[in-house]
Amino acid sequence: MYDVFQTDRLIDLWLTEDIGHCDLTAQLMIEAGETGAFNMHAREPLIVAGIDIAARIFKRYDPLLEVAVLVSDGQTLEKGALMLTVRGSARSILTVERTALNIVQRLSGIANETAKYVAAVAGTKARLIDTRKTTPGLRMLEKHAVACGGGLNHRLGLDNGVMIKDNHIAVCGSIALAVQRARRQMPVLTKLEVECETLEQVREALAAQVDVIMLDNMSTTAMREAVAVVGGSIKLEASGGIDLRTIGEVAATGVDYISTSKINQAAVCVDIGLDEAV
Incomplete structure (x- = not known):
């Protein structure tokens, strides 16, 4: 298990590192009121780790986003499996998607390697x-x-x-x-x-x-x-x-x-x- 309070502090650091003052691309190209719906999915077989943290990243940046986690940490997935859906401000979603993906990709990679051993x-x-x-x-x-x-x-x-x-x-x-x-x-x-x-x-x-x-x-x-x-x-x-x-x-x-x-x-x-x- 991981500590939620400490995780939120880490998320704030990750978002600060990646965003800086603002997501310039999203601010210039996407209107403030535009919305979108996106799916996170496995592009290869994997063991899930960090999916709740990925969801927390979206909500930490924009509490109004609707995030649904569809799998559990420790679960084995096949290629193409749907892991998470997120709906709401297109600006917000696209601003934080890389941070959310980075952590779940890294942690799931460790889970995969551990399972081999x-x-x-x-x-x-x-x-x-x-x-x-x-x-x-x-x-x-x-x-x-x-x-x-x-x-x-x-x-x-x-x-x-x-x-x-x-x-x-x-x-x-x-x-x-x-x-x-x-x-x-x-x-x-x-x-x-x-x-x-x-x-x-x-x-x-x-x-x-x-x-x-x-x-x-x-x-x-x-x-x-x-x-x-x-x-x-x-x-x-x-x-x-x-x-x-x-x-x-x-x-x-x-x-x-x-x-x-x-x-x-x-x-x-x-x-x-x-x-x-x-």
Whole structure:
């Protein structure tokens, strides 16, 4: 889910960026009283993400526009499927159409990419999770898109959990000391995860009784050994250099979670159009 208040603030920024002082073309060519009706539709098969945000963009700019959302986030569509209709001031619709299309194309592209990775681990215990390697300003929405594609969300931000990484360990001197420091004032319901690069570190994190161990850039052979060492007592997350070519092999090692930035960074915007209703 995404926060409506924060989304409205983002929409205001997007519209300011795209419109500037005014839509000069629309102001010069379209009379103030002219109206129109337009349909948003899928120009290729896709998984929907961000359709309510697209509708909100139209209404945010012009509350008098009549917008009807015809599909739901997470829904799989075929090419040509109708997604949304908008009626009212032709000036308003044409002024904001690109902003509305941009966000739903981007988010649906992430949902599409996520679904490919989810399918690649089907039949294993592994669940796909995202990372914080997101587009600045769009993290909340991009993580929503991951959920639409069937993935799970890792931390939304640094305040959502304790994640002890290599540099934290280097500063503290050891995993044991890093965990000890973190637990001194850690909120009681907060999860604690430790990044491990070697089996020796996995054993140290296991002894510290952390909640999750991240296997960072380990070979699949080392991952299988880590799974055996832990014996199901702690959740294991595999991360680092994982893509569609390798995720199946990683999932087969028996890890609980697999995280990859590729579902955001390699996602391609889908093709969605807004055309006059006939």
